[in-house]
Amino acid sequence: MTDLPILLPAYAEILLLGMGSAILLVDLFLPERLRGLTYWLSLATLAACFVLTVEVVRATGGQSAYTFGGMFVADLMANVLKLLTYAAVAVSLVYSRRYLAQRGMLCGEFFVLALFATLGMAVMISANHMLVLYLGLELMSLCLYAMVALNRDSALSTEAAMKYFVLGALASGLLLYGMSMLYGATATLDITQMAQVIATGRANGVVLVFGLVFVVAGLAFKLGVVPFHMWIPDVYHGAPNAMTLFIGAAPKLAAFAMTVRMLVNGLIDLAFDWQQMLMIMAVLSMGIGNLAAIAQTNIKRMLAYSTISHMGFMLLGLLAGVVGGNRLSAPDAYSAAMFYSIVYVLMSLGAFGMVLALSRAGFEAEDLEDYKGLNQRDPWYAFLMLLLMFSLAGVPPTVGFYAKLSVLDAVVKTGQIWLAVVAVIFSLIGAFYYLRVVKLMYFDAPQDTAPIESGADVRWLLSANGLAVLILGVMPGGLMALCLVAMQNLYPLAR
Amino acid sequence: MGLLSAAIWMPILVGGVLLALGRDEHAGTVRWFALVGAVASFLVTIPLITGFDLASAAMQYQEKLPWIDRFKVFYHLGVDGISVWFVLLTSFITLVVVIAGWEAITFRVNQYMAALLILSGIMIGVFCALDGLLFYVFFEATLIPMYLVIGVWGGPNRVYAAVKFFLYTLLGSLLMLVAFIYLYNQSGGSFALADWYRVPLSMAAQVWLFFALFAAFSVKVPMWPVHTWLPDAHVEAPTGGSAVLAAIMLKLGAYGFIRFSLPILPDASRDPYVSGFMITLSLIAVVYIGLVALVQADLKKLIAYSSISHMGFVTLGFFIFNAYGVEGALIQMISHGFVSAAMFLCVGVMYDRMHSRMIADYGGVVNTMPKFAALMMLFAMANCGLPATSGFVGEFMVILGAMQFNFWVAFLAATTLIFGAAYTLWMYKRVIFGAIANDHVAELEDINGRETLVLGCLAVAVLAFGLYPAPLTEVMHVSVTDLLKHVAAGKL
Numbered sequence: 001m002t003d004l005p006i007l008l009p010a011y012a013e014i015l016l017l018g019m020g021s022a023i024l025l026v027d028l029f030l031p032e033r034l035r036g037l038t039y040w041l042s043l044a045t046l047a048a049c050f051v052l053t054v055e056v057v058r059a060t061g062g063q064s065a066y067t068f069g070g071m072f073v074a075d076l077m078a079n080v081l082k083l084l085t086y087a088a089v090a091v092s093l094v095y096s097r098r099y100l101a102q103r104g105m106l107c108g109e110f111f112v113l114a115l116f117a118t119l120g121m122a123v124m125i126s127a128n129h130m131l132v133l134y135l136g137l138e139l140m141s142l143c144l145y146a147m148v149a150l151n152r153d154s155a156l157s158t159e160a161a162m163k164y165f166v167l168g169a170l171a172s173g174l175l176l177y178g179m180s181m182l183y184g185a186t187a188t189l190d191i192t193q194m195a196q197v198i199a200t201g202r203a204n205g206v207v208l209v210f211g212l213v214f215v216v217a218g219l220a221f222k223l224g225v226v227p228f229h230m231w232i233p234d235v236y237h238g239a240p241n242a243m244t245l246f247i248g249a250a251p252k253l254a255a256f257a258m259t260v261r262m263l264v265n266g267l268i269d270l271a272f273d274w275q276q277m278l279m280i281m282a283v284l285s286m287g288i289g290n291l292a293a294i295a296q297t298n299i300k301r302m303l304a305y306s307t308i309s310h311m312g313f314m315l316l317g318l319l320a321g322v323v324g325g326n327r328l329s330a331p332d333a334y335s336a337a338m339f340y341s342i343v344y345v346l347m348s349l350g351a352f353g354m355v356l357a358l359s360r361a362g363f364e365a366e367d368l369e370d371y372k373g374l375n376q377r378d379p380w381y382a383f384l385m386l387l388l389m390f391s392l393a394g395v396p397p398t399v400g401f402y403a404k405l406s407v408l409d410a411v412v413k414t415g416q417i418w419l420a421v422v423a424v425i426f427s428l429i430g431a432f433y434y435l436r437v438v439k440l441m442y443f444d445a446p447q448d449t450a451p452i453e454s455g456a457d458v459r460w461l462l463s464a465n466g467l468a469v470l471i472l473g474v475m476p477g478g479l480m481a482l483c484l485v486a487m488q489n490l491y492p493l494a495r
Numbered sequence: 496m497g498l499l500s501a502a503i504w505m506p507i508l509v510g511g512v513l514l515a516l517g518r519d520e521h522a523g524t525v526r527w528f529a530l531v532g533a534v535a536s537f538l539v540t541i542p543l544i545t546g547f548d549l550a551s552a553a554m555q556y557q558e559k560l561p562w563i564d565r566f567k568v569f570y571h572l573g574v575d576g577i578s579v580w581f582v583l584l585t586s587f588i589t590l591v592v593v594i595a596g597w598e599a600i601t602f603r604v605n606q607y608m609a610a611l612l613i614l615s616g617i618m619i620g621v622f623c624a625l626d627g628l629l630f631y632v633f634f635e636a637t638l639i640p641m642y643l644v645i646g647v648w649g650g651p652n653r654v655y656a657a658v659k660f661f662l663y664t665l666l667g668s669l670l671m672l673v674a675f676i677y678l679y680n681q682s683g684g685s686f687a688l689a690d691w692y693r694v695p696l697s698m699a700a701q702v703w704l705f706f707a708l709f710a711a712f713s714v715k716v717p718m719w720p721v722h723t724w725l726p727d728a729h730v731e732a733p734t735g736g737s738a739v740l741a742a743i744m745l746k747l748g749a750y751g752f753i754r755f756s757l758p759i760l761p762d763a764s765r766d767p768y769v770s771g772f773m774i775t776l777s778l779i780a781v782v783y784i785g786l787v788a789l790v791q792a793d794l795k796k797l798i799a800y801s802s803i804s805h806m807g808f809v810t811l812g813f814f815i816f817n818a819y820g821v822e823g824a825l826i827q828m829i830s831h832g833f834v835s836a837a838m839f840l841c842v843g844v845m846y847d848r849m850h851s852r853m854i855a856d857y858g859g860v861v862n863t864m865p866k867f868a869a870l871m872m873l874f875a876m877a878n879c880g881l882p883a884t885s886g887f888v889g890e891f892m893v894i895l896g897a898m899q900f901n902f903w904v905a906f907l908a909a910t911t912l913i914f915g916a917a918y919t920l921w922m923y924k925r926v927i928f929g930a931i932a933n934d935h936v937a938e939l940e941d942i943n944g945r946e947t948l949v950l951g952c953l954a955v956a957v958l959a960f961g962l963y964p965a966p967l968t969e970v971m972h973v974s975v976t977d978l979l980k981h982v983a984a985g986k987l
Binding site for chain 1: 514562563564565566603606628631632635636638639642643646647653654657658661662665666669670672673676677679680
């Protein structure tokens with residue numbers, strides 16, 4: 001542990017908490033014409049959190065820093081993921097503003113819920129204690145349930161929120177039950193200590209494995225991988241587009257971090273067991289996600305199934321870490337999974353951002369048919385969407401290819417070449433429905449001739465987002481190296 | 496920046512500018528800008544051949560920069576005698592195609608020209624890449640512009656053809672990616688081609704890898720029986736797209752065999768079963784597809800099948816492992832680049848006037864288009880391998896090589912001279928000769944100056960390399976000998 005002022009690693013979260021509460025109050029007393037202030041305050045808060053996190057990295061020099069008695073950790077992985085979470089949430093807010101304003105949902109609650117959800121994600125990412133992890137997860141999830149239901153008059157949204165809530169609560173229960181079993185076996189909830197107890201081999205193996213099963217099931221639900229994926233298509237479809245964007249982006253980073261905290265930080269000595277579970281889930285997710293996506297006519301549902309398949313692909317990186325008890329290549333494999341998650345969030349932001357940019361008052365651009373002839377209506381948006389779709393399909397020179405490459409490399413290193421072949425075959429099947437979007441945009445004539453009315457801010461940000469997919473595709477080295485360093489410094493892997 | 500980087504990035508840059516700034520309102524400017532870009536891109540590649548060191552088998556004009564440290568990937572370019580001509584061929588055909596699309600493309604001209612130019616840069620990248628991953632990135636990236644070219648400017652069934660083209664080739668490439676990652680791990684974490692040439696591999700591993708690479712390259716060539724995407728793609732693609740597809744894209748697959756499969760997996764390649772398998776597939780392509788071409792009613796389909804048949808010669812030449820075979824195959828690739836592009840452009844010339852690709856709709860074209868008929872005659876002759884055209888040199892050398900290898904292989908390969916002549920000349924007779932078949936033919940106008948220029952350039956190339964193929968053979972010879980020595984040494 002480094003000798004630092006005790007709360008420094010958590011400054012950003014503390015600010016987020018304070019500002020979230022402040023915005024809640026400020027919004028109550030703002031006159032209607034100043035309502036825009038909440039939007040800018042929220043963005044400013046996220047920017048400040050971003051800067052503070054950068055400062056934390058600088059102060060700790062990339063080393064792991066613990067606070068709150070070791071329950072909260074700010075290591076490089078946490079800081080990188082938090083930075084990206086703040087950025088992703090900010091981007092989501094910018095994309096959503098016009099959409100929400102046109103539907104009367106641009107109210108204080110939205111921003112407060114978004115900020116508290118972000119706080120929950122940050123806590124999940126930095127948790128080094130099972131209860132803190134659970135706390136962060138619940139904070140995030142409750143905010144997300146409420147956000148899905150924010151459009152009270154829509155039966156579809158309410159139904160989606162209800163499903164999300166019931167299934168989410170069930171998953172949280174599973175996770176909590178698993179944690180309690182782990183506690184029973186190891187007599188600690190601190191993730192680092194738990195790893196040490198398991199390493200001694202004195203914990204009861206049967207209880208541990210039972211606990212592990214429940215934990216993995218809970219994690220799988222949050223990641224949305226088969227067979228715990230049922231909620232994803234319905235929630236993505238039913239939620240207002242802006243909420244789909246929100247749920248589809250930043251929470252994936254938090255879910256990834258939570259998975260790493262639980263499985264790698266805490267239970268790496270059980271890797272043999274959980275890797276097998278992840279393998280089954282990964283193969284099923286890639287299969288069901290990609291096959292079901294083909295049948296969709298709604299782009300949100302299609303992207304929902306695509307999420308399932310991408311999370312399955314990401315799991316391949318996580319399950320390739322420990323080979324026969326050897327952890328030498330683990331940082332490579334986990335950094336591949338981390339890179340994959342980050343890239344996925346980037347692409348997901350862009351794709352759902354496009355859905356929002358093309359929506360207008362009284363019109364949701366959520367049917368695939370709505371993308372027909374986009375190249376004639378707006379060649380630039382069509383080109384950006386083309387980049388995003390090819391990136392999702394994993395075709396070079398977009399960054400999606402390098403995400404797939406690093407994960408496949410990790411899998412091949414373990415000697416499970418068949419798994420890599422299965423993965424690429426499912427990617428091929430997946431390429432079909434991404435190609436179909438390109439086909440609709442470029443090959444077909446437009447049905448809808450209404451002008452596209454997205455504002456300049458969205459246009460610039462979406463351009464940056466789409467081009468980032470290409471630029472990172474030409475120069476992916478920096479981000480890859482960052483992920484690798486982050487994973488090399490992760491507690492159980494650091495040398 | 497080196498010459499090769501310039502050759503790759505200049506067309507891509509011009510394409511990017513066209514995409515960003517071009518509008519259909521000023522299509523004229525767009526065309527001229529694309530032409531200037533294509534000419535400049537072609538001129539950049541000329542010093543490659545004039546300054547080429549004939550005595551060296553090493554990679555020339557090398558450029559090496561670190562690219563992705565995490566995977567030790569380098570931006571490593573270079574050309575040897577095998578690849579240098581393809582760089583020139585690519586930039587030349589792109590120039591020709593840009594001119595050929597001048598009037599035929601009427602909407603979204605900037606996107607069309609940009610797609611062709613970007614595609615050209617990417618394909619040059621494939622021929623220059625000396626790093627496995629760089630090669631893969633370029634190899635895959637070709638799919639995107641071609642998908643759009645077929646899908647946006649293609650014929651009535653273009654969507655089916657475009658998707659089939661994309662998915663078919665993607666399947667092969669993805670298996671190749673797994674093979675590349677395996678090689679990367681076997682060679683101690685290197686994507687460098689030079690390291691892959693040296694890395695020891697067991698026979699079993701070589702055979703597996705061979706078939707993984709085979710999946711990618713055979714689809715691209717395309718070899719029988721994975722050729723079915725090609726007729727669809729050719730028929731539906733616009734003329735320029737067909738020309739690029741036949742002239743260069745097919746060569747990417749064959750180039751992959753000679754740059755990757757043979758030197759990295761020499762023992763698997765020379766294994767009698769594997770090479771016998773390859774030779775069998777090649778001969779089926781030559782004979783059976785030649786017969787299939789004979790019965791086509793659609794001009795573009797006929798030329799597509801003729802391409803497959805000619806590419807069968809190329810793979811045959813590679814897998815008989817002697818200098819005649821390999822050099823003949825390479826010359827055949829270059830020659831076929833000119834001839835197939837010319838044939839597709841000829842069909843394009845007629846299609847622009849008649850809007851039909853059916854042989855039955857034509858007849859007696861020579862009466863109204865004498866200049867065109869003369870030029871097409873030359874290309875038809877080159878297509879059936881008449882001496883004094885470039886088509887003869889490659890085929891003759893491959894047959895010579897095959898004769899050294901086995902009489903019956905040579906015998907079957909030589910039947911192409913009959914089938915090729917049969918389907919090409921019969922098609923030519925039905926389309927060009929005879930009495931004027933209908934009113935539409937009677938109203939045809941002969942080719943204008945632009946079309947004469949396009950076909951004339953190709954005619955000069957076809958004749959020049961047919962009469963004097965030494966520039967091709969001299970450049971290739973040292974590299975091919977070196978390659979064969981490497982393959983003969985093996986890795987076991």
